[in-house]
Amino acid sequence: MNPNGTKITSVAEVIKARNYPIIFATGYGSAGLPDEFGDYPSLQKPFQMEALAQAIDDVWKRSG
Numbered sequence: 001m002n003p004n005g006t007k008i009t010s011v012a013e014v015i016k017a018r019n020y021p022i023i024f025a026t027g028y029g030s031a032g033l034p035d036e037f038g039d040y041p042s043l044q045k046p047f048q049m050e051a052l053a054q055a056i057d058d059v060w061k062r063s064g
Contacts, residue, residue: 001032009034021059023052 001008001024015022016037024042026032033042041055 001026001028001034001037012037019063021063023055023059025052 022040024033024040025045026042027045029044030042041059043051043055
């Protein structure tokens, strides 16, 4: 939500409005997400590729 000091909340809002799945990867963990994105999955950096693969699998199962 804050890459290189730039807030990207507006980008996440567009993705959410289009009903695309979202997985956040953040150094702050889920506590760093704005309230409106609190129900979305997040991975705390650094994360393992297996955790990313599992998160992708989970969101596709829920969205399909």
